[in-house]
Amino acid sequence: MHRIDTENYIERVVNTYTDTLQKLAFTYLHSVADTQDVVQEVFIKLLVHAPRFQDREHEKAWLIRVTINLCKDRLRRADRQNVPIEEALTVEDGGENAALLAEVMSLPEKYRTVIHLHYYEGYTVREIATILRKPVGTVATCLARGRQRLKQQMEGDFL
Numbered sequence: 001m002h003r004i005d006t007e008n009y010i011e012r013v014v015n016t017y018t019d020t021l022q023k024l025a026f027t028y029l030h031s032v033a034d035t036q037d038v039v040q041e042v043f044i045k046l047l048v049h050a051p052r053f054q055d056r057e058h059e060k061a062w063l064i065r066v067t068i069n070l071c072k073d074r075l076r077r078a079d080r081q082n083v084p085i086e087e088a089l090t091v092e093d094g095g096e097n098a099a100l101l102a103e104v105m106s107l108p109e110k111y112r113t114v115i116h117l118h119y120y121e122g123y124t125v126r127e128i129a130t131i132l133r134k135p136v137g138t139v140a141t142c143l144a145r146g147r148q149r150l151k152q153q154m155e156g157d158f159l
Contacts, residue, residue, distance in 0.1 A: 014043060017060065020121060021067045027105055027116050028071035038070045061131050064121075068113070068132070103153050111146030114139055 021042055025035040045066055053059040104115055117123045117131065129139040 010043070010047065013046065013059070013063075017063050020060075021063060023120060024064060024067050024116060025071050027112050028068070028109065029074060030105065034074055038067060038074060041070055042066050061127070064117070064131055100154075103150055106153065107146055107149055110142050111149060114142045115146045115150065118143055 018039060021039045022035050025038045026032070029035050029038065042063060046063070051062060053062065104112060107115065113132070114128055117128045118125070123131065125140050125143060126136055128134075128143075129136040132139065
């Protein structure tokens with residue numbers, strides 16, 4: 001691949017996946033600064049490792065997996081600063097979607113991740129299982145329990 005192709009490829013990948021990866025990273029990190037750092041690191045890994053992908057879905061799954069791994073690594077470090085979720089949320093559609101996103105983000109990680117991948121990214125349970133390297137049944141259970149918890153939280157807010 002010569003220089004111009006590499007530049008075009010990176011530009012396409014960054015333009016296509018930045019929003020998705022930022023939203024996913026933010027569900028883990030709850031910090032805008034950490035989210036930006038992780039997404040930048042994902043693209044650096046893409047450049048350094050230059051993996052060959054079968055198709056765009058394989059490419060997207062790889063980027064998501066790397067994002068999740070980097071988020072988990074960052075969470076293990078003690079030196080991170082948190083930004084309150086209310087300050088960091090920037091949902092273009094306004095209050096209702098911001099409130100729903102805040103509720104999703106307050107779920108435990110195992111539920112939050114599958115709900116995000118299913119509802120915000122459009123992956124099927126089988127695809128999520130592949131990305132997370134978990135059994136399909138486990139993902140389906142997490143999705144069902146996450147929906148139930150989300151419903152309970154939302155009902156509690158309106159009582």
